[in-house]
Amino acid sequence: MHPAGSVIIFTVASGIGFGLLAFLGLGLPAVQGWAAFWYFAVGFALAVGGLVSSTFHLGNPQRALKAFTQWRTSWLSREGWFSVTALICLGIYALFAVFFGRNLVVFGVLGAVFSLLTVFATSMLYTQLKTVPRWNTWTTPVMFILLSIAGGALLAGHVWFALILMIAAGVMQVITWVLGDKRFSQAGSNIGSATGLGERGDVRAFEPPHTGNNYLLKEMVHEVGRKHAMKLRVIALVLMAVVPVLILLVSQSVFAIAAAAILHLIGVLAQRWLFFAEAEHVVGLYYGKR
Amino acid sequence: MTTLPATTDKKLGLVIDLDTCVGCHACVVSCKGWNTENYGAPLSDQDAYGSDPTGTFLNRVHSYEVQPETGPAQLIHFPKSCLHCEDAPCVTVCPTGASYKRQEDGIVLVNEDACIGCGLCAWACPYGAREMDAAAGVMKKCTLCVDRIYNENLPEVDRVPSCVRTCPAGARHFGDLGDENSDVSKLVAARGGMDLMPEQGTKPVNKYLPPRPKDVEPEMDVLAPYLQPVAKDQKGFLGWLDKALEAI
Structure with missing residues (x-):
C-alpha cells in the first residue's frame, strides 16, 4: 500500500x-x-x-x-x-x-x-480489510493500542509504565512481523484464484491493460520502498523500543524522558511507514505484482 | 445507507466469456466514452498527451498466459470491471453513505455528491474495480450503465451496458443472474461460470466463463499410420557431417 x-x-x-x-x-x-x-x-x-x-x-x-x-x-x-x-x-x-x-x-x-x-x-x-492480509489480523489493533499508550505514558511522565509498554511493543512488533510475513500466502489468494484460471495451469500476467500507471497501482501496489524493508525494521525497532528503554534505564531526568520520547516518535514514524509500505493488496495479483 | 440489503429483487450483472474475448479493448473505449459524457463526473485523464499519461477507467482488459502441464500455452484476454458483489465490502466501509447497493436490482453505485474521496472503498475491493478520479476527487466505478438499461429514450437494443452493446465478439452478456431461467443464468450453468477470488467471500454477481478446452487435431488420413516412416538418418554430406560431429 x-x-x-x-x-x-x-x-x-x-x-x-x-x-x-x-x-x-x-x-x-x-x-x-x-x-x-x-x-x-x-x-x-x-x-x-x-x-x-x-x-x-x-x-x-x-x-x-x-x-x-x-x-x-x-x-x-x-x-x-x-x-x-x-x-x-x-x-x-x-x-x-x-x-x-x-x-x-x-x-x-x-x-x-x-x-x-x-x-x-x-x-x-x-x-x-480482507484485501490486505497483513493487516487483516489481531496484531494490528494490539500494535496500535500498545504504541498509543506507550507514547502517552512517555509524554505523561510515567517512566516505569512507559518502559514496560515499550518493551511490550517491541516484542509485539517482532511477533507482528514474523506472523505478518506469512499472512499473504495463508490468505490463499493468488493469480490463479484472482483470474479463475489457476486450475488450467500456471498463470502469468502477459500484458497489462495499459502501458502507463493508474490509481490502483499508485495507491495499492507499492513495490519501490520494500527493498530497504529489513534495514528499516531494525531502525524502527531500535528507535521506538530499544534505545528509549536503555535511556530511561540509565537516567530518568526530564531531558532523558524528552530524548526518549523524540526517538520513540521517530521510531514509530518508521514503523508506520513500514506498516503501509510492506502491506500487499490482493489487487496487485491482477498485475502480476505484489 | 451503507448497510447491505439482505436480498435484492434482481441481481443484474455481466457474464464475460473468456473463450470469446479477443482482447480488442473496444469495451474499454466505449465504457470510457459513455461514462464520460453521461452519469456523474467525467472520467478524467491526466497528462493525456504527455510522457506519463494516466486516467480513470471503469473497465480494463488484462491478458494472461496460461501454461498447462502439457501442450502449448494459451493466451487469455480478461476484461475486468465491478462485479456488483452481493456481499460488497466496498459498501460497508463507506463513512458517508455515498456507496450503496440498490435493493431493486443489486447494482452497486456511488452517490458522488456525498463522496468525500477517502479511498477506503477502493482499498476494500479485491478486484480493483474502483478508481478515484484525480480531477473530481470522487470515487468512480461501473454503474452497469444504469443510465442506459432503464432509459426509454434509447432504442430497446441499446438498453444494455455500453460495453455489452459494443463488444464485436459477443463476449459480454447482460442480464438478471438472480433469475435462474434468464439467458445469462443458463449460460453460466451450461459453461461452468466462475467467481473471481471466491476466498474473499464477496459473492460476486458477475460471472466469468472459462475458456473451452482446445481441440486436438484429428488424424486426417486413415492410411497415414501405414505409410513408410520417413528416414530419420541423414545421408550424403549432412549424414557425414552429423557422424563427424558426433565423433568429436
Whole structure:
C-alpha cells in the first residue's frame, strides 16, 4: 500500500495524542492550573493535529461532516464519533482543571475510554480489510493500542509504565512481523484464484491493460520502498523500543524522558511507514505484482 | 445507507466469456466514452498527451498466459470491471453513505455528491474495480450503465451496458443472474461460470466463463499410420557431417 505522508502523520500523532489524553483523563497525573494547560495543549495538539492531517488526503474534504452518518457499518464513521466524543469530554475536563482547579472524574474517565476507542477504531480501518492480509489480523489493533499508550505514558511522565509498554511493543512488533510475513500466502489468494484460471495451469500476467500507471497501482501496489524493508525494521525497532528503554534505564531526568520520547516518535514514524509500505493488496495479483 | 440489503429483487450483472474475448479493448473505449459524457463526473485523464499519461477507467482488459502441464500455452484476454458483489465490502466501509447497493436490482453505485474521496472503498475491493478520479476527487466505478438499461429514450437494443452493446465478439452478456431461467443464468450453468477470488467471500454477481478446452487435431488420413516412416538418418554430406560431429 502507498505510504501517504498525511496518513502516517495522522495515525502516529493522533495515536500518541489520544494515548496521552487517556492518561490525563484518568487523572494520571491529576494536573491543575498551568500544568494542566500544557499537558492538555500537547495532547490536543497531537490528537487534533493528526485528525486534521487525515483530511488532507481526502478528495472532497468539505463534505467531511457526512462521515458521521454511517456508524452502523463503517469504522471510519465510528472513529469520527469516538474522537469527537473524547475531545468534548476531555475539553470539559481540561476546562475545569485549568481554570477552576477541579478534576471532573466522570468526564475524565469517559474521555479516556473514548480516546482509546478512537485508536481502536483507527486500527480497525486497516484490520477490517480482507484485501490486505497483513493487516487483516489481531496484531494490528494490539500494535496500535500498545504504541498509543506507550507514547502517552512517555509524554505523561510515567517512566516505569512507559518502559514496560515499550518493551511490550517491541516484542509485539517482532511477533507482528514474523506472523505478518506469512499472512499473504495463508490468505490463499493468488493469480490463479484472482483470474479463475489457476486450475488450467500456471498463470502469468502477459500484458497489462495499459502501458502507463493508474490509481490502483499508485495507491495499492507499492513495490519501490520494500527493498530497504529489513534495514528499516531494525531502525524502527531500535528507535521506538530499544534505545528509549536503555535511556530511561540509565537516567530518568526530564531531558532523558524528552530524548526518549523524540526517538520513540521517530521510531514509530518508521514503523508506520513500514506498516503501509510492506502491506500487499490482493489487487496487485491482477498485475502480476505484489 | 451503507448497510447491505439482505436480498435484492434482481441481481443484474455481466457474464464475460473468456473463450470469446479477443482482447480488442473496444469495451474499454466505449465504457470510457459513455461514462464520460453521461452519469456523474467525467472520467478524467491526466497528462493525456504527455510522457506519463494516466486516467480513470471503469473497465480494463488484462491478458494472461496460461501454461498447462502439457501442450502449448494459451493466451487469455480478461476484461475486468465491478462485479456488483452481493456481499460488497466496498459498501460497508463507506463513512458517508455515498456507496450503496440498490435493493431493486443489486447494482452497486456511488452517490458522488456525498463522496468525500477517502479511498477506503477502493482499498476494500479485491478486484480493483474502483478508481478515484484525480480531477473530481470522487470515487468512480461501473454503474452497469444504469443510465442506459432503464432509459426509454434509447432504442430497446441499446438498453444494455455500453460495453455489452459494443463488444464485436459477443463476449459480454447482460442480464438478471438472480433469475435462474434468464439467458445469462443458463449460460453460466451450461459453461461452468466462475467467481473471481471466491476466498474473499464477496459473492460476486458477475460471472466469468472459462475458456473451452482446445481441440486436438484429428488424424486426417486413415492410411497415414501405414505409410513408410520417413528416414530419420541423414545421408550424403549432412549424414557425414552429423557422424563427424558426433565423433568429436
